[in-house]
Amino acid sequence: MTTYTVYKEQLPRLFEKWSEAHALYVPARLREGFYDLVPWKPGLEIAWDFDVAYNSPKRFLLPPRETLITFNRKTCEAAPVFEAPAQILFGVHPYDVKAINQLDQLLETGAPDQNYVRRRAATVIMAFEPLTVSPSAFWATVGAATAAHGYDLYWTKIGPASFTVEVGSQRGEELLAMGGPLLPATAGDKEGARRAKARIVFKARRSGLRYNWEETPRLLAKCWDSPLWRRYSQMCLACGSCNLVCPTCYCFDIREEADDQLEEGIRYREWDGCMLESFAKVAGNHNFRPKAQDRYRHRYFRKGKYIYDKIGELGCVGCGRCVRACTAGIANPLKVFNELWEETTHEH
Amino acid sequence: MNTKPFSPYVPRPVTLVEKTKLSDFVTRFTFEQDNGKPLAHKPGQFVNLSVYGIGEAPFSISSPPRRTHNTFEIAVRKIGAVTGALHALEPGAKVGLRGPYGSSFPVMKFVGKDVLIVAGGLGYIPLRSLLFYQLRHRDEFGRMVLMVGTREPKERIFVDEIADLAKSGDVEVLETVDMPDNTWKGNVGVITTLLPKAELDPGNTYVAMVGPPIMYRFVIAECRKKGIASDQIFVSLERKMKCGLGKCGHCQINELNACIDGPVFCYTDIEAYQEAI
Numbered sequence: 268m269t270t271y272t273v274y275k276e277q278l279p280r281l282f283e284k285w286s287e288a289h290a291l292y293v294p295a296r297l298r299e300g301f302y303d304l305v306p307w308k309p310g311l312e313i314a315w316d317f318d319v320a321y322n323s324p325k326r327f328l329l330p331p332r333e334t335l336i337t338f339n340r341k342t343c344e345a346a347p348v349f350e351a352p353a354q355i356l357f358g359v360h361p362y363d364v365k366a367i368n369q370l371d372q373l374l375e376t377g378a379p380d381q382n383y384v385r386r387r388a389a390t391v392i393m394a395f396e397p398l399t400v401s402p403s404a405f406w407a408t409v410g411a412a413t414a415a416h417g418y419d420l421y422w423t424k425i426g427p428a429s430f431t432v433e434v435g436s437q438r439g440e441e442l443l444a445m446g447g448p449l450l451p452a453t454a455g456d457k458e459g460a461r462r463a464k465a466r467i468v469f470k471a472r473r474s475g476l477r478y479n480w481e482e483t484p485r486l487l488a489k490c491w492d493s494p495l496w497r498r499y500s501q502m503c504l505a506c507g508s509c510n511l512v513c514p515t516c517y518c519f520d521i522r523e524e525a526d527d528q529l530e531e532g533i534r535y536r537e538w539d540g541c542m543l544e545s546f547a548k549v550a551g552n553h554n555f556r557p558k559a560q561d562r563y564r565h566r567y568f569r570k571g572k573y574i575y576d577k578i579g580e581l582g583c584v585g586c587g588r589c590v591r592a593c594t595a596g597i598a599n600p601l602k603v604f605n606e607l608w609e610e611t612t613h614e615h
Numbered sequence: 616m617n618t619k620p621f622s623p624y625v626p627r628p629v630t631l632v633e634k635t636k637l638s639d640f641v642t643r644f645t646f647e648q649d650n651g652k653p654l655a656h657k658p659g660q661f662v663n664l665s666v667y668g669i670g671e672a673p674f675s676i677s678s679p680p681r682r683t684h685n686t687f688e689i690a691v692r693k694i695g696a697v698t699g700a701l702h703a704l705e706p707g708a709k710v711g712l713r714g715p716y717g718s719s720f721p722v723m724k725f726v727g728k729d730v731l732i733v734a735g736g737l738g739y740i741p742l743r744s745l746l747f748y749q750l751r752h753r754d755e756f757g758r759m760v761l762m763v764g765t766r767e768p769k770e771r772i773f774v775d776e777i778a779d780l781a782k783s784g785d786v787e788v789l790e791t792v793d794m795p796d797n798t799w800k801g802n803v804g805v806i807t808t809l810l811p812k813a814e815l816d817p818g819n820t821y822v823a824m825v826g827p828p829i830m831y832r833f834v835i836a837e838c839r840k841k842g843i844a845s846d847q848i849f850v851s852l853e854r855k856m857k858c859g860l861g862k863c864g865h866c867q868i869n870e871l872n873a874c875i876d877g878p879v880f881c882y883t884d885i886e887a888y889q890e891a892i
Contacts, residue, residue: 335624336625343710345625345626345627345667347620347624349622377862378623379623380860381620517864518864519862520857520863520865521670521863522670523671525667546855547854549853549854549855550692550694553828555854555855555890565867568869576870
């Protein structure tokens, strides 16, 4: 894949150009320790060293609330609604790219979710090699340090004012060329990028799974009746915060509302969470996961086994967002998986 | 060429043509597809029905497949928002429809075999689709045994139909209620008490069962006791099917999606799943 060298001074012009036809989002500091992708505007200071974006990128592809259809109550006619704004996400860490790849695999296969498909097609992903690691992250030990695909451009900061940019798609290369002639990266620059990656992965490995992540589904298969589920879930507030911040949680509810004349209306989907009490409740009030323990276990099985069994990768990319979002301090895939591993290892 | 953009979330209009009261809470609805086409479902599948402005909910199809006719039936218990709104509709009203969705009873496997149909409570509704499909091809099957269990006599549904089936001699019918009243002359007890009453040829019998969540474990145990193998037992499992496309996550049974992997499962395939039965 072609790699170019780009200098910081070229960025304002590039951003300017890109934002003409796209909504452009870049990492910025919200306040001490909190970063997020925000709409770019000239002069905005980019937080190159952000450890994790407070919101996961799923909100750009599967918004918290999205209209699916409009309907007419009299005629019973319904029509699809597709919104797919052209957007560039600049500064997506590789673990989040992996999470997006996973959403692609799960939502675009089987009966493809056309709303997702269209939004995804209109979204340019510019990956960015992290410079710092969030204290709650463990992505380097769950196979999410590297995204092999899923980005249009991959940016690595190799000096105070220079980047290498690896091309992932033709669309990405064309966007990069809007800044003027492209400068192929030298062998030295490429080596700089390799080192930057090695340095951050080394740092990220300091905290992580104590076993090979590919063992997780086999580990969980042995742990359905573990006392851990109760131990942790008895503190669960069933608030669904872990679901909301998770870059790979995509469960949704479908609701609707009619106008004040009760003639026209919209049906929309809204993020839902398997930790919420009503998630598996059916008519007649039968709840298939009535206890917090059932729901808590389901979430970890989904991340550690069900998704893996489907696509061969963990449903958890180790971003650590849920660890930080959980007010009860119990959402922690790293602790859960490590403790289960310890439990099963010491049994013998 | 049709260039209208496709979305799997868009229902198509169907019209209510008939409404029949089955019990105090359960009503049978006959719909007609406005596009004039047959629904082309298989026994055991479900549809997602929209009462616009109220919501969408999944319902088992109660009628057998019809190749030449565009009507189909569901039977609904008035229990929530959408079912309440459905009950308020009168013939001529339109609703939205998506589907049919999900897996179905493997009727071809049943050919040449005895078939035991176990219906607990409202479970008769989806099983009716299978039952009447088989009756249309009655010669191709061995014995047909229908077991119906209801909580109370007043909750029985399709009472005349089931009585006619018993009279016809095509189906051996066994019925029970959990809590009899003074009008009830038949069997008393949960549905599992019917199984010892039927002499079945275990190697040659397929079982199809639908009922409340609590029922499966016990009926399956009785079937196994009789020597019926797991791969001859088929169950339909209700969950909160929402999108019908295996996406929204509500109907998961461990890693299975009840809406696309089910609702009909061979017991062998779900035996190992803790959340299934």
